[in-house]
Amino acid sequence: MVSTKLYAAIYVVLFVFATVQVVVEEIGLLEEAYWLAFGLIIALSLIKALFVAGYYQHLRYEPRSLTYLLLGGLLAALALTIASSYSVT
Amino acid sequence: MIGGGTLLGAPLIAAQTDIIPRGSRSAVFNQIYWVFLVLGTLVGVIVIGYMLYNAYKYRAGRAAGSERSAESGEGGPALGELPQGSGGGRKLALSFTLSAVIVISLILWTYGTLLYVESPPDAEESMEVEVIGFQFGWEFVYPNGNTTTGTLRVPTGERVRLRVTSRDVFHNFGIAELEAKADAIPGQYTDTWFIANESGTYQAQCYELCGAGHSYMNATVVAMEPAAFERWYANTTPANGTTNASPEDAATTTASTNHGAKADVAAAPGATAPRAAALETNAAEASAERSLAR
Amino acid sequence: MTHDDHPRDDGPGQAAADERTKPDDGSPRTDGGRATDGGHAGATGELPATGPAEEEHHGFPPMSSVKRWFVTTNHKDVGILYIVTSLLFLVFGGVLALLMRVQLWAPRAAGEGILSALAYNQSVSIHGLIMVFWFLSPFAFGFANYVVPLQIGAKDLAFPRLNALSYWLYLFSGLLLGISFFQGGSFAGGWTMYAPLNIPAYTPSIGASTAILALLLFVVSVTVSSVNFLTSMHRMRAEGLTLRKLPLFTWSILLTVWMMLFAFAALLAALMILSADRLAGTTYFAAADAGGSLLWTHLFWFFGHPEVYIVFFPALGVMAETFQTFTGRRLVGRKWFIASMLLVALQSFVVWMHHMFLTSINLQIKTLFMATTIGISLPFDLMVFSLIYTTIKGRIRFLTPFLFSFGALLLFIIGGITGVFLGAVVLDYEFRGTYWVVAHFHYVMVAGVTALIGGLYYWYPKITGKMYDEFLGKVHFALYFVGFNLLYFPMFVVWETPRRVFEYDPAFAPWHKVATVGGFVLGASFLVMFYNLYTSLWAGEDADSSPWAHSTTAEWAIPSPPPLENYPGIPSYGDGSLSFLDRLGGSDRAADGGEVTDGVDVAGDHATDGGVADDRRATDGGTVATADPATAVERAGGKSHEHDAGDHGEGHGPSHASIWPFAVSVGAFLTLLGLSGLQEGAFAPGLEGGLYMALTGVGFLVGMASLVAFGRERFHGLEGPFGESWPFEGIENTKTGVWIFLASDVVLFGAFIGSYVFMRVASGWTTWEIVPGDPLPGLMNTYLLLTSSFTVVLALVAAEKGSRGGVIASLLTTFLLGVGFLFNKGIEWDHLFHEGLWLDTNVQASTFFLTTGLHAGHVIAGLIVTLYLIVRAWQGAYLEDSGSIEYFGLYWHFVDIVWLFLFPLFYIL
């Protein structure tokens, strides 16, 4: 399937991204521009998640139906989160 | 998104101002309710009638052992076939479209009224009362800070705005005859309004299960002529609440402090007492239960 | 026989007849399973528990034996168990309803009438809960269990033991609910369980906690069941049964289960939070400032609206089937009917706020949800018309099943029209909390019940092999229909009665009296049914394979009741209609133990299950019947065997018995019963508290031990595909199951995170104070978890390379990293506790501890599995078949991904 090297490379990327997330906080970006920092940190999490799902769970190499299955769950959760939060604004 | 609804409704209202029911809550409700009721009954009768007519018309004969002979009917579904449908799609599409048109236009029509009901009236022309639910009664706070329990006094012919909340659990404040209703949610405020056109007393009730006393979580709404109301209101002060209330609510006030038990203006205080007492027992039971359980 | 001349019919029919005369030696023709199992035979040998279970396997007790019902995993048995149990709950819920109706005979002052105020509230609440959860859905799923595998042409569900587990969890959850009445009173906050009435400050009895935990257990049962059904229905359909061609009942169940998977996950989240509030002292729902009670309404109705369709869809399916059968016509607009159901199933997740129009949600969102709500009502119009048009030009036979279905349609029309009233927000403002709502939802839901009762009469001959008494059936219907309308129609007339009260305007009393009378008539009608169905078991005429003309689906092509393994061959619709394929000539399939064709030889080899002791007729040498070489190869590759809970039997033919589902459920039952005694995270001192604590401990031990035994048991399930398996072709059953489960777990965590986001938005996002002051422990844990994910990947790589040492080393590292994660978390929490932060300090602390706690729970579960894997790997497993490691990895990576979001959300932002 995928070589161990690639797995290891991804591991390094994940490690670095996690560190960057904390660095973003440490340099005080959150205080300066909260929503920018927010977007950055969440985006990093998303990318990490995609790597884990795509390679470690090898979704990339599986039938697409599995991806859609999970996206379905994610969509339901997002609908709940976004609509409920929006309803009280 | 924001205002999408308003965008949708605004031209509608502009174009059909006359069609959109407005007025007091009860007037609005009644108009819409009756249109729905008549149309709903009509549709129901037609559809169910048609259904029964077909059922009668296409009944199989009473031939004995009909299960045996039924199979010989030409072309019906047969055992082991792959499921398939039969024709008739056009008719289906037609009746579907028709029903969709009816339903959607009805709802759009009421949407105009929803926008009207939801548009907050001018602060000038209306009084705002804060309604606070608690187990098991209602407290009312008037703009001047005057606070009463169990009785809400309002002037007739005027919009009264309610800002409803709760001190403990989820309740719902509703005045059936005036068609006003709002959830009373701890930590949240919900708004509603009503107009009482006739002077007199109305009953307010709790419409959300809130514990042992829920069935009796009532309050009285007294609608008074504006002049009488003004007189009464001018005499109230934030500090001493209802002390200056007109004599006939003295009974009400006493009864309703008993955990807001049914405060029936007509009934003598004596008559309400047993009920209130029974409720107290229930509440006591509930708290005793907790300590027992531990 | 009605269809003696029917070519497809006489095979199995004859077979059954022949079989009855044959002596039964109880021995399988071939076994070989044990021989080929060498891989882990040693492992199994160590565990005495599997010994007896293995014996059962070949001497499956007959239906007359009580033992059979405790060990059975066969879908038909489980179906019967579901049906019977759900009917018991109908009686339970019905008695509560009648008690309420008696109380409502006249307006009552407090203390008057047969029920006290609290007793009334308990009755309303538990009646609602029982009818919706413990009666309606399980009743429908009794049929689903029995009929769906038959309709898709499978011998059983994909995970038979999980199916039995679902049943036992269901039963025990019901028992738990019953017990709650004896623990100082059951839950009294309504079936909607609104917050904050649902927390101990307002509903303090222990029984109230038990009721919540009972529902929690029920939800677990539903989740297990959903995963099982989805895997089976997608992966194990007969050739030619593409989704488009599925029978309508099966279609309705398929969509129901999809909705269940996601909706019940949201309910699970809600109930977990509620349980934490009740037992551990978190303060989600008490948090008025942060919108705690609104949060509950969101979570509950996000589940609750799909639930409306979850209980109704199976009924629609029954209606569609019976309308076709008894009118002798195929459904008009079948394609559109299916499309409508599909649309409703999707849309049901975006209408929930129509239950909240009177809360403080804003106008924009009200408008949006008003629109989606009208939208969702329209497909139902189409379905109703489709059913009505189906009767045209038919030859309608008004037999009992059809009477009920027809009546159901009529009632549903009334329910639907009155529902449109509620969709008009202005009207809803006034109807909310009144008997209009009560009448409306009873017309809808009990219409569903009506159709399902039609289903009960419809399938009764199939299930029992006996005909019910038609006259009594009609009497039942007449009483039922009259009683129903007497009961519920008056509620529309006096709709201004507030809901859940027993004191109302005396002017309404006459109508309430009529309703009460109607309630008793309705109740009496069920006595007729029970009498009829019970006596027919002995006295009924024998039913042949299809007592109904124009029935089409596969269950009618085999004897009534069907043999244990359902079909005399491999069912196939490959040539356009149902046929049973024989084996296609001998081959050496025996060696690889594929389950595809086993259990089937020639028709004559099959026993009907009517009490015959033996069922296992494994035959050798069946060949792959499907022509798909790719799947055949995959199967031969040894990847497709039973992976149930990590053990891979290679014997022939499916097993049918396991006691472990029952045992696991007993463990869960005791544990939850014990936990109900918790308050604020501690058991009360003294004898009672000690008792609860002991129960928890015992239950936990029983549960864990049974789970291990469950895992080690050699149980041979079925592996598809047998034909159609869209859209999961080429993904083994277990893997499909794991993914489906993970999808529901996404919703579970999604709802937890959503709750956090909601609370935070409600109380001001940026003013919210983050609980852990220091992100470094979180970062450390991120590193640990990421690394552990990496080592699981390495374990899989090692397994594929055949390196036993590599597998063990990687798994061990994973385990240690996981323990490190927990340890680190422990230190961090300890720290926070010492700073004076506890679960109940504030919402911030509650959300932090609970959400990351749920995640930690997932980690712990993962570590237990890791331990198990390590032991098995030590014994040399997984080198040929690394499936279990792969599936565990999917789970573990998922837990990792969740942390990737929890970390920034709770530590940084």
Ligand code: HEM
């Ligand atoms: C068989 C299917 C039935 C279902 C699915 C069902 C469902 C429900 C539900 C969900 C509630 C709401 C409970 C709550 O508000 O917490 C309810 C309330 C109620 N049901 Fe049923 N029910 C069924 C049958 C019956 C029967 C047969 C009767 C009468 C004999 C009945 C009488 C009542 C009454 C009196 C209430 C209380 C209404 C209120 O005060 O809000 N139900 N039912």
Ligand SMILES: [Cu+2]
């Ligand atoms: Cu209440």
Ligand SMILES: [Cu+2]
């Ligand atoms: Cu709904």
